[in-house]
Amino acid sequence: MKPYQIVEAVLFASDAPLRSDEIARADESLDEDIVEQSLEELRTFYLESERAYDLVELAEGYQILTRPEFVPYLERFDNVPRPSRLSGPALEALAIIAYRQPIGRLEVEHIRGVGSSGVIRTLQDRGLIEVVGRSEGLGRPLLYGTTTRFLEHFGFQSLEDLPRPEELPVVLRDRTAPIFPEDGRPPEGAVAAVGDAGADDAGPAPAENSSREEA
Amino acid sequence: MSTAHQPVGSGDGFVVDIDRFQGPLELLLHLIREQDIDIFDIPISRITNQFLEVVREIEAHDLDSAGSFLELAATLVRIKAQMILPRPMEEDDEDPRAELVRRLLEYEQIREITHRLGRAEAERARRRSKGYLEDRPRPSFEDVPLETEWEEVLAAALEVSLPEPFDSDHRVTPRTISMEEKSHLILSSLGLGPGSGSGAGSATGVEFRRLLEPFREKMHGVMTFLAGLELSRRRRVLLRQSGPFKELWIYPRDEEDAEDAAKGEDAVDSSGASPVGSATDTPTHPGAGAPGGDADR
Numbered sequence: 358m359k360p361y362q363i364v365e366a367v368l369f370a371s372d373a374p375l376r377s378d379e380i381a382r383a384d385e386s387l388d389e390d391i392v393e394q395s396l397e398e399l400r401t402f403y404l405e406s407e408r409a410y411d412l413v414e415l416a417e418g419y420q421i422l423t424r425p426e427f428v429p430y431l432e433r434f435d436n437v438p439r440p441s442r443l444s445g446p447a448l449e450a451l452a453i454i455a456y457r458q459p460i461g462r463l464e465v466e467h468i469r470g471v472g473s474s475g476v477i478r479t480l481q482d483r484g485l486i487e488v489v490g491r492s493e494g495l496g497r498p499l500l501y502g503t504t505t506r507f508l509e510h511f512g513f514q515s516l517e518d519l520p521r522p523e524e525l526p527v528v529l530r531d532r533t534a535p536i537f538p539e540d541g542r543p544p545e546g547a548v549a550a551v552g553d554a555g556a557d558d559a560g561p562a563p564a565e566n567s568s569r570e571e572a
Numbered sequence: 573m574s575t576a577h578q579p580v581g582s583g584d585g586f587v588v589d590i591d592r593f594q595g596p597l598e599l600l601l602h603l604i605r606e607q608d609i610d611i612f613d614i615p616i617s618r619i620t621n622q623f624l625e626v627v628r629e630i631e632a633h634d635l636d637s638a639g640s641f642l643e644l645a646a647t648l649v650r651i652k653a654q655m656i657l658p659r660p661m662e663e664d665d666e667d668p669r670a671e672l673v674r675r676l677l678e679y680e681q682i683r684e685i686t687h688r689l690g691r692a693e694a695e696r697a698r699r700r701s702k703g704y705l706e707d708r709p710r711p712s713f714e715d716v717p718l719e720t721e722w723e724e725v726l727a728a729a730l731e732v733s734l735p736e737p738f739d740s741d742h743r744v745t746p747r748t749i750s751m752e753e754k755s756h757l758i759l760s761s762l763g764l765g766p767g768s769g770s771g772a773g774s775a776t777g778v779e780f781r782r783l784l785e786p787f788r789e790k791m792h793g794v795m796t797f798l799a800g801l802e803l804s805r806r807r808r809v810l811l812r813q814s815g816p817f818k819e820l821w822i823y824p825r826d827e828e829d830a831e832d833a834a835k836g837e838d839a840v841d842s843s844g845a846s847p848v849g850s851a852t853d854t855p856t857h858p859g860a861g862a863p864g865g866d867a868d869r
Contacts, residue, residue, distance in 0.1 A: 372701050413699070425698035440697045445686070446594055448693075452685040468678060470597035471640045511689060512696030520688045 360387060361395035368399075374418030374509060416508035417515055440510075443483075450476045451485060455507070455519060459489045459500035477501065485510060596644035597679045599626060604676070611676060614669055616655050620648040647672065749791050754799035757783060758809065762824040777812070777823035 367383050368375065377392040396419055400412040413422045423431065443451065450473050453465050466473045480486045481501075489502035508515065593599040603622055604611055627645050631638040654668035761778045780800065784793050800822055803809040810823040 369702060411699075415696075420701055422699035422701050425695070428698045428700070431700055442690075442693060442697065448689050449682060449686045452682055452689055455689075456682075456685065468675075468682060469595055470644060470675075470679065471595040510696065511692040512699075513692070520685060 360391050361398050363387065364392055364395040365399055368412070368419060368421045371420070374416045374420040376418040379418070413512075414514050415512050416505050443480075443485075444476075446471075446473075447476045447479055451480055451503075451507070454480070454486055454501050455503050455516070458502035460502075461492050461498045461500050463498065465501075596623075596641045597676065598683070599623065599641070600644065600648075601676055601680055601683075611673060614673070616648065616652045616669060620645075620652045623648055749795045751795055751799045751802065754783075754792075754796045755803055757796065758799055758803060758822060762809065762822065764808065764824050777810075777821045780820035780822055783822075 363383050364380055364387070367380050377389045377396065380392045380396075381387040381389050396412065403411055408424075409427050410421050410423045413420055446469075449469060450465055453468050454460055457464070457468075462473060462477055465477065477486070481488075484504055484506040486501045486507065487504050488499050490500045491497045492500055503516070507513075508518075513519065593602065600619070600623060603609075603619055604614065609615065609619070624645055627638065627641045630641055651668045651672060659665070758778075761783060780796070783796050787793075800809065800811055803822075804811050807825055810825050812821045812823060813819070
């Protein structure tokens with residue numbers, strides 16, 4: 358039995374991404390390095406042969422997934438269910454939590470401008486966010502962060518895959534309060550001062566960071 | 573806002589479809605971007621007026637959604653006031669619009685990120701794994717760690733005592749006006765009553781109002797009326813009014829009347845002349861009135 362075969366068998370039987378250390382548990386002959394090597398072999402092999410699937414790296418693990426071009430065929434079958442997509446408000450709240458985690462509900466509501474307890478509940482029920490702690494403030498409100506399932510759902514390998522601010526068309530001038538947390542997860546939002554439409558000195562001085570507190 | 577609405581005019585020819593906006597920031601951003609307004613120099617007066625116009629329309633159609641819009645509307649009005657009022661210009665004074673601008677830009681960024689996430693979600697959804705299972709919502713109960721032990725909760729519950737009886741200086745003594753008392757009053761004024769035999773009373777009745785003359789409080793009137801109804805139900809008296817809001821009269825009913833009335837029980841006729849209150853199911857009210865209130869009852 359070649360190592361890559363064992364790895365392939367384990368991946369095939371799983372319906373969720375697996376980390377290399379998890380895969381290594383299949384046999385004493387495997388360790389993480391051997392697994393990683395096997396994974397690379399498999400990945401290349403699939404790419405180069407006419408398979409209907411790829412070895413995809415996501416959610417800090419690996420998974421065998423069908424190639425996108427085959428989805429029309431699969432959709433004809435009832436027992437290959439359609440994954441349910443998130444609503445606009447849910448995606449919005451999730452975006453805020455993903456970029457500002459850990460963050461509490463009140464702050465999410467302030468950024469969105471609308472109440473968010475319903476969508477937060479939905480996101481929790483779907484396992485996309487979880488409670489990661491409590492704020493020190495009044496009432497010690499809960500703080501939320503994204504889960505591994507969040508990464509799976511969007512096909513991200515890690516939070517690093519979230520779109521970086523400099524990629525976004527809307528950039529801010531002289532922002533003193535970066536939208537991304539200073540500790541670098543996701544990467545720091547030090548935004549270049551590429552001007553929006555408009556004059557150089559017409560803008561008001563942006564607000565200080567002080568207004569970020571929980572209500 | 574899920575029902576289809578007509579586009580809303582904002583008064584200066586700018587039309588907005590209010591269904592599109594799930595939140596006030598989105599609306600405000602739309603107003604700014606669609607009119608090519610420089611977000612770093614927002615004409616706060618014009619924008620506030622337009623915003624308020626739309627919010628009024630939302631309020632008219634869907635009051636629930638209007639709440640968060642009203643909050644931002646209030647913010648805009650405040651900023652507008654601050655811009656208009658003269659203020660001593662210090663070096664480090666911030667433009668009143670600054671916080672709003674920061675919020676809008678942040679929100680705009682979030683919108684873009686949201687779109688990106690949506691596309692990533694769609695891309696991922698095109699791939700399927702073996703034995704794909706959908707994310708069914710799973711309520712999770714382990715979110716908030718319990719910080720107490722059951723023993724603590726039980727002990728706290730056992731310690732709960734009922735609050736002290738409310739001691740007040742003002743004591744209200746219930747004055748009992750019994751219906752029995754009033755029944756006797758009615759019957760004796762009609763010449764009926766215990767010991768006066770059946771049907772031996774006068775044929776002329778008594779005006780209800782007369783029965784109340786010696787008394788001041790309304791409760792007497794209430795109990796007398798109830799007694800009258802009860803006696804009527806028992807076929808001891810007849811209650812009559814010659815017309816709506818006319819004087820109420822009580823007449824004795826003799827035995828024959830009682831028998832006739834018993835036969836004619838089904839034929840209840842509600843024209844002005846018929847006895848008020850006969851053949852009703854008025855439940856018996858035991859004597860005690862409510863604490864005898866004053867005339868403000």
